[in-house]
Amino acid sequence: MTDRPMSREDAIPYMAQIVAAQLGSTPTSADALPALIRSVHDAILELAKEPPLAFVHPAADPAMPPAERVELTVHHEHLDCLECGRPIKLLKSHLRDTHDLELDEYLARWRLPHDYPTTPEAYVEKRRAVANRIGLGRHGGTRSVAKPAEPKPEQPKRPRGRPRKHPLPVTTNS
């Protein structure tokens, strides 16, 4: 990666890949090709011009009291990420995947309380509705609390690549 802006030539390999993929999946007439090529090419250049994802959220102001920061970032339908300003649904995985941050680090960094939600209320409600529909929490008493999904047992790893150097001895009982 370099910091210089993408040139028209730089965009060509990307354009070629996209156009090839498009032609592979959709029959396109030769007449339509130049326009397709041009529009993909322009779109790539346009994207390359955009500043990196980062806009400063109003609540990223360090002088803001934490309670106010919570109020500004927790919405019914989404949470606002203070790192990039984007609306998100799953805070933990967003932090990990996009910012390489653990939740604790994020909370400490932005002085957020430990009970800060990691999913918006709408998401929690939806999950609850689904759980009810499939019968969890219906059969009085014993199953009223939905158990968190248990992690899948790890698949035994299949040996990859070269076969064993020393194959198991074959017993010959003749």
Ligand SMILES: [Zn+2]
């Ligand atoms: Zn973010």
